[in-house]
Amino acid sequence: MRLIGMLDSPFVRRVAISLTQLDVPFTHESVSVISTFEKFQAINPVVKAPTLICDDGEALMDSTLILHYVEAACAKGATLWPRDAQALQHDLRAVSLALAACEKGVQQLYECKMRPTSKQHAPWLARVQTQLQAALQALEQAVQQRPQAFHERSQAGITTAVTWRFVSHHQPELASEASYPLLAALSARLEATSAFVQWPFDGPGVQPSAAQLAGSAAPRMGYTILYVPDVAASLNFAEQAFGLKRRFLHESGTYGELDTGSTTLGFAAHALGDMNYAGGHVAAHASEQPLGMEIALVTDDVPALHQRALQAGAREWAAPSLKPWGQTVSWVRCPDGLLVELCTPVA
Numbered sequence: 001m002r003l004i005g006m007l008d009s010p011f012v013r014r015v016a017i018s019l020t021q022l023d024v025p026f027t028h029e030s031v032s033v034i035s036t037f038e039k040f041q042a043i044n045p046v047v048k049a050p051t052l053i054c055d056d057g058e059a060l061m062d063s064t065l066i067l068h069y070v071e072a073a074c075a076k077g078a079t080l081w082p083r084d085a086q087a088l089q090h091d092l093r094a095v096s097l098a099l100a101a102c103e104k105g106v107q108q109l110y111e112c113k114m115r116p117t118s119k120q121h122a123p124w125l126a127r128v129q130t131q132l133q134a135a136l137q138a139l140e141q142a143v144q145q146r147p148q149a150f151h152e153r154s155q156a157g158i159t160t161a162v163t164w165r166f167v168s169h170h171q172p173e174l175a176s177e178a179s180y181p182l183l184a185a186l187s188a189r190l191e192a193t194s195a196f197v198q199w200p201f202d203g204p205g206v207q208p209s210a211a212q213l214a215g216s217a218a219p220r221m222g223y224t225i226l227y228v229p230d231v232a233a234s235l236n237f238a239e240q241a242f243g244l245k246r247r248f249l250h251e252s253g254t255y256g257e258l259d260t261g262s263t264t265l266g267f268a269a270h271a272l273g274d275m276n277y278a279g280g281h282v283a284a285h286a287s288e289q290p291l292g293m294e295i296a297l298v299t300d301d302v303p304a305l306h307q308r309a310l311q312a313g314a315r316e317w318a319a320p321s322l323k324p325w326g327q328t329v330s331w332v333r334c335p336d337g338l339l340v341e342l343c344t345p346v347a
């Protein structure tokens with residue numbers, strides 16, 4: 001069997017990953033429906049990706065129909081769907097939400113890429129974006145309700161993770177990790193598994209983005225995220241101890257952020273870390289000694305902020321002192337284990 005289409009299409013990619021998970025042999029041809037339209041046309045005149053050329057030469061289209069055929073005809077009884085009717089219903093709902101998000105993502109992409117700017121219709125784009133947001137919100141909830149159902153050998157897990165990679169790449173302002181922490185975490189976890197690595201989003205033939213072509217732009221420091229037992233408690237403590245302002249606490253309670261200026265201090269539940277990567281991590285509060293890292297809060301009045309932190313329940317790690325280079329510094333440790341340096345600006 002031949003799978004035709006580029007891996008930056010979420011529909012093509014979900015098929016490639018699913019076939020691999022089902023141990024179904026196939027070859028892949030990176031042919032673009034856009035930049036190599038005629039070449040695609042020669043394979044399948046309808047020019048839809050994915051196209052699956054079956055062993056007898058018949059061309060199938062539509063990722064869901066292709067996957068239906070493959071499970072029925074080639075997978076030797078293997079399936080990526082649950083047998084239980086209730087679980088199947090929930091997985092189908094999740095996949096339908098993910099596919100709706102992909103469709104809306106593709107519509108927005110085509111509107112912006114295939115039409116000249118003067119011909120783009122703003123109300124249509126706004127409508128598509130609203131639908132995309134609604135699909136992502138419901139998908140985030142679906143993951144929250146049944147996190148264990150979304151894994152690399154389930155169609156719900158594969159399609160959701162592939163969807164997130166696609167929409168967060170093309171619509172980063174809509175599909176941000178801050179707004180959809182569970183989708184982002186699921187994607188990070190599944191993208192590290194072998195079938196996802198074998199069929200990468202930026203696979204053969206995929207054109208690098210403008211940013212990639214620009215090449216040398218160095219990344220900027222965006223977040224410091226501490227994994228903690230109780231995200232709400234960590235936010236409350238930081239507010240009381242340091243006078244920082246909360247940006248938000250996600251309704252799942254597993255992720256929250258503080259407004260700390262140009263970079264962000266976030267707190268994530270330990271469980272989210274477990275979803276993000278295998279192998280576990282060292283909890284900052286678990287040892288008598290702090291982790292060998294700190295965050296530094298800059299203030300004009302270190303003794304006052306130090307005192308405020310102690311009153312809120314921080315432990316003193318080093319009392320305020322004047323360094324030879326003229327900076328006043330102190331260290332306190334928060335109940336979640338975070339080591340905080342309080343310091344005056346360096347002159």
Ligand SMILES: N[C@@H](CCC(=O)N[C@@H](CS)C(=O)NCC(=O)O)C(=O)O
Pocket residue numbers: 009010011033047048049050061062063064106
């Ligand atoms: N529902 C289809 C959607 C497939 C689709 O829209 N693919 C895009 C590429 S991402 C395509 O073929 N575009 C070319 C066109 O529609 O003209 C599926 O699940 O496969």
